[in-house]
Amino acid sequence: LLVSEELVRVAILWHEKWHEGLEEASRLYFGDGDVEAMLAILKPLHAELDAGPTTLREASFKQAFGRDLREAARCLGEYENCVSKEQALGLDDTPRRKASDVAEDAAAAAVAADAKAAAKERGDDDEPQSPQSQRAKLRDDADAALNQAWDLYYTVFRRVNKQLPQLTTLELRYVSPALLNARSLELAVPGTYRVDGSAARIARFSPSVHVITSKQRPRRLAMRGEDGREYGFLLKGHEDLRQDERAMQLFGLANALLAKDRRTSEHGHLLIQRYAITPLSQNCGIIGWVPACDTLHALVRDFRDARKVVLNVEHRVMLQLAPDYDALTLPQKVEVFHAALANTAGHDLSKVLWLKSSHSEQWLERRTHYARSLAVMSMVGHILGLGDRHPSNLMLDRRTGKVLHIDFGDCFEVAMHRDKFPERVPFRLTRMLVHAMEVSGVEGTYRLTCERVMRVLRDNRDSLLSMLEAFIHDPLISWRLLGAQEPGDERPSRRVGSQPSSRPVLDESDHEESDEEDYDSYDSDQTDDDDDDEEG
Numbered sequence: 001l002l003v004s005e006e007l008v009r010v011a012i013l014w015h016e017k018w019h020e021g022l023e024e025a026s027r028l029y030f031g032d033g034d035v036e037a038m039l040a041i042l043k044p045l046h047a048e049l050d051a052g053p054t055t056l057r058e059a060s061f062k063q064a065f066g067r068d069l070r071e072a073a074r075c076l077g078e079y080e081n082c083v084s085k086e087q088a089l090g091l092d093d094t095p096r097r098k099a100s101d102v103a104e105d106a107a108a109a110a111v112a113a114d115a116k117a118a119a120k121e122r123g124d125d126d127e128p129q130s131p132q133s134q135r136a137k138l139r140d141d142a143d144a145a146l147n148q149a150w151d152l153y154y155t156v157f158r159r160v161n162k163q164l165p166q167l168t169t170l171e172l173r174y175v176s177p178a179l180l181n182a183r184s185l186e187l188a189v190p191g192t193y194r195v196d197g198s199a200a201r202i203a204r205f206s207p208s209v210h211v212i213t214s215k216q217r218p219r220r221l222a223m224r225g226e227d228g229r230e231y232g233f234l235l236k237g238h239e240d241l242r243q244d245e246r247a248m249q250l251f252g253l254a255n256a257l258l259a260k261d262r263r264t265s266e267h268g269h270l271l272i273q274r275y276a277i278t279p280l281s282q283n284c285g286i287i288g289w290v291p292a293c294d295t296l297h298a299l300v301r302d303f304r305d306a307r308k309v310v311l312n313v314e315h316r317v318m319l320q321l322a323p324d325y326d327a328l329t330l331p332q333k334v335e336v337f338h339a340a341l342a343n344t345a346g347h348d349l350s351k352v353l354w355l356k357s358s359h360s361e362q363w364l365e366r367r368t369h370y371a372r373s374l375a376v377m378s379m380v381g382h383i384l385g386l387g388d389r390h391p392s393n394l395m396l397d398r399r400t401g402k403v404l405h406i407d408f409g410d411c412f413e414v415a416m417h418r419d420k421f422p423e424r425v426p427f428r429l430t431r432m433l434v435h436a437m438e439v440s441g442v443e444g445t446y447r448l449t450c451e452r453v454m455r456v457l458r459d460n461r462d463s464l465l466s467m468l469e470a471f472i473h474d475p476l477i478s479w480r481l482l483g484a485q486e487p488g489d490e491r492p493s494r495r496v497g498s499q500p501s502s503r504p505v506l507d508e509s510d511h512e513e514s515d516e517e518d519y520d521s522y523d524s525d526q527t528d529d530d531d532d533d534e535e536g
Helices: 002-011 014-031 035-051 056-088 099-104 106-122 131-166 242-260 296-306 313-321 330-342 348-355 360-384 431-435 445-459 461-473 475-482
Strands: 169-171 202-205 208-211 219-225 230-237 277-281 284-288 293-295 394-397 403-405
Touching (some): 002 277, 014 035, 014 131, 035 056, 056 131, 242 277, 242 360, 242 445, 242 461, 293 296, 296 348, 348 360, 360 403, 360 445, 360 461
Antiparallel strands (some): 169 208, 208 219, 219 230, 277 284, 293 394, 394 403
């Protein structure tokens, strides 16, 4: 329990908790007008802050932002007090004013306050207030308290947003001294436990953790086992890895079926490469670090950069052919898309496989492993309904040429039913992937492997369906597929209106360029691309 709690603490610092919380709360309030949901986000953050820091990093955060956040919490308390008084009067039967109305009525409220002050000086305010005037005053006070709170939150968000890019390395003595001092634990290194009880136990943790510069800022940490080996892991926060763990269980069953069946075992290498996934909480977990692997996005990017080729050259050609691309009809978009493919080669991945091989025999072996591993995962991913297979979710093993998949958040065909850019294909098989196969393309090793794997899966459908049915009835899976609401959905809660012009929704992109890569800028199945980012 100590290790799990400390790893969660390292994965999501207070800076990141407040950054993510304020961004989500601002969307709920200014975008959706949902005050109750906003309070549900902010109250746990304030409660944790009031409980006090336990590490030097948390103490520095409280010292830097504690005063503003305490004042913001006081404003939230004033808001709730006004709302409770309004409910006690029995007058809360009408919708609250919109947040945009609050900004528009600021001048009128100031004039009314001046008039009230003048009347008080003259002694003319002895008349009892009507229920309507009491309600108006309570609502004005509540809106003023919320506006004051968000002025403070906005200041804190901007300061935190400037500090996050500077977090490139974390020292455990500052973020988790308990983890640094842990020695010779009884816990096994994740991924090493076996049924017979043999496992490499954790001896100690590496004193420093590297922060990867991406949008979610995952950490790369190392554990030293009692066997003397060093095990690398990716500590990932802000993401639920429990569904990824279920996917790995399905891949383990598929590997067992493929290894047992004669039609696939005699050909060899028809296995899905797996890695350890250990969820620590509902928004944090650790993933086994697979060495000597690169994403297809990184391989193609490096290949094109070395030759001075723009990363999204296909998209550039499409814009040259049709500057008003978004205004075209669907058949016209498809025509432009095919014309862009005809004017570009798309042999980047196949050339990477050739250039990274020391001799022709190694290249032939890697190409065969590539085609077979891609075929196996295409069939198993189709059974699982796996989507979101962009180039940064596909990795290539530099030693063997096998394809490795990561990020299994979109399962059971959820990507086919999303509103923006729904996927229409069962698995990814773009021209760049096909060109990296043998000269006959899919009509060879790839097709034969797909047929053999699908026959084995069909013959053992009872076992697969039993495991998939358990996934369907898992409360987690139900939450992932059905629990997410679209931004436009109504929520049964107190509404305060739409986004006011005086305060924008907090967004990291307002202050700095996003590090998220343009995954579909090349070799894409889609003809729509909103981003024209040369850096990818």
